[in-house]
Amino acid sequence: MKRDGMPRSCPTLLPAAALLGVLAVAPGAAAQPAVPCSSLPSPVHVTGSSAVKPFLAELAKVLSASTPPITIVYQGQGSCAGVAAFFEGAPLSGAGLSHWDADTELLCDADVEGRPIDIAVSDVFATTCDPAYTTSSTVSDFAGPIQPMTFVVPNTSTQEAISAEAAYFVYGFGDASGVPPWTDEQFIFQRNAGSGTQQMMAAAIRVPASRWRGAPATSSDDMRNLVAFSTDEERTIGVLGANVASESSSLLKVLAYQHYDQQCGYYPDSDPLKRDKRNVRDGHYAIWGPLHFLTHVNINTGDPLSDGAALVIDYLTGRKQPPAGLDLIKLEAQHHVVPECAMRVRRTEEMGPLASFMPTRSCWCYFDAVAGGGADCDRCDSDGDCPSHSPKCNFGYCEPQ
Known part of the structure; x- marks a missing residue:
């Protein structure tokens, strides 16, 4: 060198x-007396990377108003600290954990007896933090933006x-x-x-x-x-x-x-x-690299054990269409991360070799549009509006698939 x-x-x-x-x-959480986190409706405990907080917050606001309501409780403590807490079974602790109602970030206090972390979010693969932190039949890593x-x-x-x-x-x-x-x-x-x-x-x-x-x-x-x-x-x-x-x-x-x-x-x-x-x-x-969402899964199906965790992960990884009124692709673009549907390459290990990639439902053009760069693509209302080389109408633009 x-x-x-x-x-x-x-x-x-x-x-x-x-x-x-x-x-x-970013504005801080609203000042108010903190309540016990356990008193909130169907809490899903999330910890780790701070990068997820902006779009986790917007999803949390929507889920808090759903039927039945789901509450995301979040504690940012860094990627590897969150991964370690998850694998070692440490609960969220302390005062001033974040949660959201339909409009505002609020605070709650962790329960004295604690409860397991539902999702650990990491900027890197868990094994990058510590080789001992491996996925298994009971722990899965779902790749996000x-x-x-x-x-x-x-x-x-x-x-x-x-x-x-x-x-x-x-x-x-x-x-x-x-x-x-x-x-x-x-x-x-x-x-x-x-x-x-x-x-x-x-x-x-x-x-x-x-x-x-x-x-x-x-x-x-x-x-x-x-x-x-x-x-x-x-x-x-x-x-x-x-x-x-x-x-x-x-x-x-x-x-x-x-x-x-x-x-x-x-x-x-x-x-x-x-x-x-x-x-x-x-x-x-x-x-x-992708944001990583670690959670405990059913040994037979591979699905998250927590229904609330499954819903949060499905939305944030693009496995499920987000709730009406929540444009996660636009939100992710505004916070400078890239959903998988806007990628043309992928990697499966930390800084590993690149492989060509085409998502099942591409959003390359829409991401360009909402990221402020402008989309050099054909606009469309349906597949019938699109040419043969880009036959699918996704998010208002013609895409290859």
């Missing part, structure tokens, strides 16, 4: 000033791209990286070995997550702030899920990334001003 192996960038790289946007700050991970710098930095080889030395050697300008560990920011973001990026650049060099960030929000408000914008670099990075575009710049054996760098999107995730969806951008 060459320490100075910075990539050419195939896309046009725009100056930082062109990337300015509006930082979205695709989440990209990114290298980020302050938006005033002049840096535009990074190669896997350069990242290997930056995060593997820190002060001794030999990759200017990233040669000072106080400005090289990492998460920790329990972070799904760090675990996936570790697999990508081939530096074990537990051996990364750099100053620690306690959360995605902390990472965003440490990078954005660094006192040395040129020597600063960090890692973030694309959802947080994209929603912080007034503060941060996503670097184009050149993976091993690639000839140039790619953004997750077709250009840095779009949010279409085209380079993720067709396999050019390398660092991504």
